[in-house]
Amino acid sequence: MSAPTDAMPRPTRSGWLTPRRTKAILKRVVLYLLLAIVAFFFAGPLYILLSTSFKTMPEIQAGGLMSLPHEPTAQAWVTAWGEACIGITCGGLKGYFGNSMVMAVPAVLISVMIGAINGYALAKWPFPGARFVFAALVAGNFVPFQVVLAPVSVTLRTLGLFGSVEGLILIHVIYGIPITTMLFRNFFLSVPNDLIKAARIDGAGFFWIFFRIVLPLSPSVIVVALILQFTGIWNDFLFAVSFSNPSSAPMTVALNNLVNSNFGVKEYNVHMAATVIAAAPTLILYILLGRYFLRGMTAGAVKG
Amino acid sequence: MRRFLQRHVSQVALSPSLALIAIFLYGFIAYTAAVSTTNSKAFPRFDTFVGLEQYWRLFHTPRWHVAFTNMFLFGGLFLLVTISLGLLIAILIDQRIRAESFFRSIVMYPMAMSFVVTGIIWQWLLNPTLGIEVMMHQLGFESFRLDWLTNPDTVIWALVVAAFWQGCGLVMALFLAGLRGIDEDIWKAAAVDGIPAWRVYVFIVIPMLAPVFLTVVVLLSLSIVRAFDLVVALTNGGPGVSSDLPSVFMFDMAFRRTNLGLSAASAVVMLGTVLAILIPYLYIETRERA
Numbered sequence: 001m002s003a004p005t006d007a008m009p010r011p012t013r014s015g016w017l018t019p020r021r022t023k024a025i026l027k028r029v030v031l032y033l034l035l036a037i038v039a040f041f042f043a044g045p046l047y048i049l050l051s052t053s054f055k056t057m058p059e060i061q062a063g064g065l066m067s068l069p070h071e072p073t074a075q076a077w078v079t080a081w082g083e084a085c086i087g088i089t090c091g092g093l094k095g096y097f098g099n100s101m102v103m104a105v106p107a108v109l110i111s112v113m114i115g116a117i118n119g120y121a122l123a124k125w126p127f128p129g130a131r132f133v134f135a136a137l138v139a140g141n142f143v144p145f146q147v148v149l150a151p152v153s154v155t156l157r158t159l160g161l162f163g164s165v166e167g168l169i170l171i172h173v174i175y176g177i178p179i180t181t182m183l184f185r186n187f188f189l190s191v192p193n194d195l196i197k198a199a200r201i202d203g204a205g206f207f208w209i210f211f212r213i214v215l216p217l218s219p220s221v222i223v224v225a226l227i228l229q230f231t232g233i234w235n236d237f238l239f240a241v242s243f244s245n246p247s248s249a250p251m252t253v254a255l256n257n258l259v260n261s262n263f264g265v266k267e268y269n270v271h272m273a274a275t276v277i278a279a280a281p282t283l284i285l286y287i288l289l290g291r292y293f294l295r296g297m298t299a300g301a302v303k304g
Numbered sequence: 305m306r307r308f309l310q311r312h313v314s315q316v317a318l319s320p321s322l323a324l325i326a327i328f329l330y331g332f333i334a335y336t337a338a339v340s341t342t343n344s345k346a347f348p349r350f351d352t353f354v355g356l357e358q359y360w361r362l363f364h365t366p367r368w369h370v371a372f373t374n375m376f377l378f379g380g381l382f383l384l385v386t387i388s389l390g391l392l393i394a395i396l397i398d399q400r401i402r403a404e405s406f407f408r409s410i411v412m413y414p415m416a417m418s419f420v421v422t423g424i425i426w427q428w429l430l431n432p433t434l435g436i437e438v439m440m441h442q443l444g445f446e447s448f449r450l451d452w453l454t455n456p457d458t459v460i461w462a463l464v465v466a467a468f469w470q471g472c473g474l475v476m477a478l479f480l481a482g483l484r485g486i487d488e489d490i491w492k493a494a495a496v497d498g499i500p501a502w503r504v505y506v507f508i509v510i511p512m513l514a515p516v517f518l519t520v521v522v523l524l525s526l527s528i529v530r531a532f533d534l535v536v537a538l539t540n541g542g543p544g545v546s547s548d549l550p551s552v553f554m555f556d557m558a559f560r561r562t563n564l565g566l567s568a569a570s571a572v573v574m575l576g577t578v579l580a581i582l583i584p585y586l587y588i589e590t591r592e593r594a
Contacts, residue, residue, distance in 0.1 A: 031396060031399055031401065032401070034396055035396055035397075035401065035407055038393055038396065038407070038410075038411065039407060039410045039411075041469070042410050042411050042413070042414060042469065042472075042473075043410050045414075045425045045426070045429060045469065046413070048425075048428070048429065049425055049428075052428070060434065061434070063434070063438045063439070063442050064439075064442070065429075065434070065435060065436065065438065065439040066439060114320075114321060117317050118317070118318055118321050121313075121314040121315075121317045121318050122314075122318070125313065125314030126314070127312070127314055127315055130314075133318060133322060136322070136325065136326075136330075137321065137322070137325055139329075140325055140329045142526060142578055142582055143329060143333070143575065143578070144529055144530045144551070144571070144574045144575060144578055145530070146530075146532075146550075146551050146554045146555070146570075146571045146574055147332070147333055147336050147571040147572065147574065147575045148328065148329065148332040148333065148336065149554075149555070149558060149571070150335075150336060150339060150348065150558055150564055150567065150568060150571075151331075151332040151335040151336060151348075152328070152332065154347075154348065155328075174324050174325075174328045175328070175329075177321050177324065177325055178325070178329075181321065205310070205313070206313040206314065206317065231416060234418070235417075235418030235419070235420075235421075236418075237418065237419065237420050237532070237533035237536070237537075238532055238533065238551075238555075241536075241555075242555070242559065252418055252420045252533070255420055255421070255424065256420050256424075256536065256537050259424050259427075259537075260536075260537065260540060268428065268434065271424065271428070272428070275421050275424050275425065278418070278420070278421055279416070279417050279418070279421045282416040282417070282418070283413065283416050283417070285416065286412075286413055286415070286416035287413075290409060290412070293415075293416065294412065294477055297415050297474055297477075298474065298477070298478065
């Protein structure tokens with residue numbers, strides 16, 4: 001419950017500014033002042049990012065971090081998207097944006113599907129040892145992935161998938177199992193068992209109940225899982241930098257290479273535009289689906 | 305066969321996942337642990353068994369010392385800043401304010417950003433020739449200095465402020481949910497007794513949030529051990545190796561210095577650190593439920 005402090009005392013007969021009322025107003029002023037500082041700290045960087053991306057280089061070098069662009073130009077965006085040099089190729093970010101999409105979309109769909117089936121099996125078709133299986137799968141959420149990097153690299157080379165988008169999809173699907181399984185299992189526990197029992201008596205099978213009864217009851221958890229996995233996979237850097245090559249690199253790797261390369265003149269406006277482009281898909285998801293987003297983040301915070 | 309499948313359909317559906325996790329998680333952890341007992345360089349070679357020598361070597365490597373110490377330094381500061389300010393912001397937002405969802409969204413949107421994006425944003429803001437420092441000079445504060453990125457003694461603060469910016473939203477949301485779960489009668493009783501709000505917070509509400517604190521500490525600690533992208537994008541471990549973290553050390557040894565044995569040992573130490581955080585937490589959680 002909210003702290004019910006500072007309910008504004010009504011004006012009394014003795015006038016508007018009684019000492020009590022003055023104090024309450026002062027408290028409110030301080031409260032909103034603090035909130036303004038908080039808002040400035042969190043929103044300021046995004047504003048600076050956007051305004052800088054529309055400036056010209058001479059204007060950036062003249063300072064004025066917080067100022068709006070004098071002559072707004074989208075040139076930096078055009079360069080970042082289609083012309084900027086990343087490594088030895090100068091085709092901008094568009095190819096890497098494509099890599100990230102081609103990687104993230106199938107990886108998200110497959111891992112959410114697997115997690116849903118696993119969660120359903122564990123929650124609604126229990127068997128001796130189901131709790132142990134659940135614990136063994138979910139423990140994967142806590143493992144720092146550094147401890148599997150070298151063997152994954154060897155495995156991907158053996159399979160001929162090292163440096164390919166397919167290899168990254170495979171890895172994201174496998175290491176997505178613990179979190180998606182946990183998310184769905186915990187949600188499906190709340191689906192009434194009677195529904196399942198009734199359907200089983202009518203002769204319905206495992207998958208029929210899954211697709212016809214359980215999934216239609218769970219749109220919210222599906223959205224949460226999709227957001228969580230998309231954000232995690234789109235934003236991943238560790239697997240991306242370890243197992244991709246220059247032609248299959250996702251956005252995070254390309255962005256880091258663009259901004260932190262030591263070659264050439266640093267075009268900060270291009271860097272800022274590139275950063276916005278890299279952040280845009282997950283940011284848009286957040287703006288559109290904030291409520292689900294928070295649920296996903298809370299569930300996913302344990303993830304490796 | 306068909307009857308077996310029908311009877312054990314649940315196990316059959318789970319078995320591919322279980323097999324994948326058994327190999328790619330538990331098998332690979334064992335593999336890395338095995339590599340850490342060898343003198344492998346560019347490729348894993350199990351005929352070069354050296355026992356625990358890599359661990360001895362690891363803790364005698366100055367760079368690992370910096371990285372390992374930094375993990376605790378960064379971790380301690382990050383926990384302190386994020387928990388205290390995250391709680392404070394949650395309390396501010398909980399004062400029946402106008403436009404609450406607006407303020408909540410502003411604190412939380414950085415969660416959607418990757419650590420690479422976060423690192424680049426703060427690298428720009430902390431850039432001494434173009435960022436906040438110049439802005440302050442132009443505002444008339446000529447002596448203002450913000451040299452976190454170029455000063456090995458304070459570079460850890462650059463990591464802390466960027467990680468806080470990205471992670472505060474989640475912590476704030478968890479605390480806000482905790483505050484909203486507290487019985488309203490407590491506030492009414494306190495108001496009747498004339499107890500000032502800050503005392504209610506310090507002596508009643510915050511102690512009641514103990515489970516949230518535990519969750520937050522564990523979540524943040526796990527993210528500290530794994531922190532990697534942020535360092536790569538923001539400081540790349542520099543100046544020198546002053547902002548190195550175990551994950552960066554591990555990556556460098558594995559993929560750039562071709563010292564797989566040492567890298568595996570550092571990865572196992574990271575896993576050990578996670579277990580040292582997790583086992584007491586799970587112990588407390590299960591004991592409380594019993």
